[in-house]
Amino acid sequence: MLIVVDVTASSDECLNPKTLERSLSSETLSKWCVDFSLALYNRTGKYFIGLGLINHNQDLIDHVAYWRIFRKDTPSGLFARLLGKLEAMERDLRAKTGEVRWQAKAGASRWLHLDPLTVMHRKLRECDVVLCHDLGPITHPELFGRGTGDVYKMAFDRICRVQPHLVFVSHASAHKFEDVYGAPRKASVISPPIRSDLVGGVLERPENVETPFLLTVGSIGARKNQAAAIRAFARSNLGSRGFSYVLCGQLEPGSEQVNDLARETEGVVVLPYVSDDNIRWLYANAKAFVLPSLLEGFGMPVAEAISAGLLPVVSQGTVLEEVAGEGCLPVDPTSVEHICQAMNEAVTMAEGERAARVRQMQSHVSAYSEEAFHRNWRHLLTDRDAV
DSSP states (O other), rough: OOOOOOOOGSSSSSOOHHHHHHHHHHHHHOOOOEOOGGGGOOSHHHHHHHHHHTTOOOEEEEEEETTTTTTSSSSOOHHHHHHHHHHHHHHHHHHOOOOOSOOOOOSSSSEEEGGGGGGBBOOOOOEEEEEEEOSEEEEEEEESTHHHHHHHHHHHHHHHHHOOOOESSSSSHHHHHHHHHOOSSSSEEEOOOOGGGGSSSOOOTTOOSSSSSEEESSSSSSSTHHHHHHHHHHTOOGGGGGGGGEEEOOOTTTTHHHHHHHSSTTTEEESSOOOHHHHHHHHHSEEEEEEEESOOSSSHHHHHHHTOOEEEETTTTTTHHHHHHHHSSSEEEEEOOHHHHHHHHHHOOOOOHHHHHHHHHHHHHTTOOHHHHHHHHHHHHOOOOOO
């Protein structure tokens, strides 16, 4: 007989695994509920990671939740914006007041949280799994929207009390968590895959883009450090040699400064929107890739650029260098002069050396395959000892 445990009636303390084993049937233990609330307001790399994970493990998933709503399909349009607003209001209220009552029911199944923030509105247990992309809102709150650091701090404080299984997207993020909070009870590193839909397919040139050009793909704002890259491009004199510098990505805090600087700098093109067909064309036709980011959880655009045959300029000593491996051009992201030198080196490098570097990096990023991603997640979701 299945006994449903009402975890909403318990305290914030974790549910004892032995009690859970006695309380839940084998069938229930093999199933998961997934909180995919981030899909309501985030269509960046986090969204595609979650979408791929859900689509390839449907036989292991009972329900997918978007805030307090369970749906088979991802909400869109006005409905998604409304749910996202309500979820954010509840989350912000909890962060301001410390309120823990009236959380959504967890039910009998284990929960997979695709972002730490969703532990704010649903009872968290030791048997659950939380996917952590980075510690940026904790370590660098000034690079995020107002109040973002506060809500993430409350979420991570709850995670540290309960000690669920944590999954990190990079070793850099796992090490940063340990630096800030200490070693978690259980943790895994499962890197996201390079999107297969960006390999092959239709190529369509975006308007106002001509070759040759350098390329940056990633959210536009202070965190990605595009302002320093634009200043470096201006100093490089590559514009006078016929090069342009193309940037594309979703806007985030600090984007106003980047856009203002781009308008003042000849040869810089900021694309307001790009389709997958446009992205394929940009990767296929760029001369080099530039991402001297100040903060990253993983940096999938770097892996995508390498897969497309581009030589990347990336921040030294960061996850971007971890992703690229040897062969990239690492720079001090706080030095405009260093970024400028790397840009010039990227476009003047002898083709033989460039090809050798790219082959070396492509071998390295081959580990970030969809097959490896799905195999590792499948193992975690089906292994009871994993939690």
